[in-house]
Amino acid sequence: MMAQNDVLVAGIDVAKDKVDVCIRSLSQRQTFTSSPEGRRALIRWLRKHKVGKAAMEASGGYEREWAKVLRQDGIEGLVVDPKRVRNFAKSAGQLAKNDPIDAEMIAWFAETFIEARGQAYDAAREKLAQIVSARQALIDVQTSLRNRTEHSTPDVVQKMQNRLLKRLAAEIAKLEAAIAALIKTTPRFAELAEIIESVPGLAGGTSAGLIGAMPELGQIGNKVAAALLGAAPYDDDDSGKRRGVRHIQGGRRKVRNVFYMASMGAATRHNPVLKAFYDRLIAKGKEPKVALTAACAS
Template sequence: EVLRESGIEVRIVDPKRVRSFAQSAGRLAKNDAIDAEMIAWFAEIFSEAPGQTHDAAHEKLLALAKARISLVDLKARLQSQNEHAAPRLVQKARERLLKNLVCEIAKLEAAISAQIKATPHLAERAEIIESVPGLAETTSANLVAGMPELGQVSDEIAVALIGAAPYDDDSGNRRGERHIKGGRRWVRNALYMACVGAATLNNPVLKAHYGRLIANGKKPKVAIIACMRKLIVILNTMVARRQKWDPSRYALNSASA
């Protein structure tokens, strides 16, 4: 914020990239001076990357969404612990915590909804995303918070950012298996179950795509990730065009996918 207020362009990058860059240059030691040198060198080498504009409303939404995710994860862990035998006192303590967590999660969800509705450009994105069959308010909020680049980058970058891009592992005549890696795991995890429902129940376009993949011998989880990839490409196009879901348009596209 200080840099931006001073008129200095800011670029936010994955810190693992900078650290890997330093290691590839043989700089195995790490201290503040070395870090500063490596960051400056990294910025010079990869100077074509665009800077990110400051969006206070989005940053607040992102903080709320991540806080909700952390409480939901904590709730899931407590619920799994309750499946095992424990003294009554422990069970009661967990039940009280779970009750409080449900209340706090509801408060965060209300705050997330209010933040989106109070911010026109976020509300427009949410409305576009929620027009897709199978994507409800919670999934929409996670995508609005976690994928602000939707509609502003190429389909390949959008898929990579969410961590659904399959990467090659070939050498000579060897063709290795493709695996997804990297990306924003929390966004991918938040989208996964919604995509399962959309691909198997709620969305005719994704359902047809999923059925074809299964018929061609793809494993269910592989097919779901492929459907997630297709969904992100569709959403990237919809947000870029500021258009809501048009089943005829994407049904035609899915025929050649």
């Protein structure tokens, strides 16, 4: 089976030290080392078989260098959602899982779904996303350390924690300055940030997270955006006349977490429109998290 528009597709399963590659329609498989020589060999092999598109799962960052090499050589490099690929494999009856099988499933998934084309590579957005991710990682450490300071500890431990907290605050401030500078000097980011931050309760951290993690912003409707964010309620338990409880699921977890905290402040304090909406739902007996989710998706 050929992919859409007769573009030959390869699936790449990325590990730390190597990749397994499958051109499913040609029954071709190969393994390459994660090295400059291995990446060059991969490109030669794909070129030999006239592959125009290669898909791989997000693998904790290991996929970035492979995607970059592919794009530099004119091959469309896609990064797809591992959960969707795994569910696709299960639906096809493929319960076994190893690297060569994963590569084949990734190829089959990319052949099957036209939306697996993904977004065009954007170096500025990738840089922004990485800085935003680094900032959030430091904030997580900062929060954990602050929680520890609430408990009684020896003076030497308290002093160490205070030093670390000061250093973390300084490093977070540096990253926030870098994020602000990148957004300011990138016109399309600056335009989006202005729109997002015009909503009371949404500030620079939220806008940076949304811009970095949701390149579709400005090109999709509200319902699609809510689904991508993971804030759309799904009717996954309706049958006949029964109307089950709606649940949110899927979406992009990291950006949803950022947006959830911002929405909580907006819906309960800072944004008059969302607060009124939130209060009405609470008055009707809705659970606070249900009301907050509705505010996120509105």
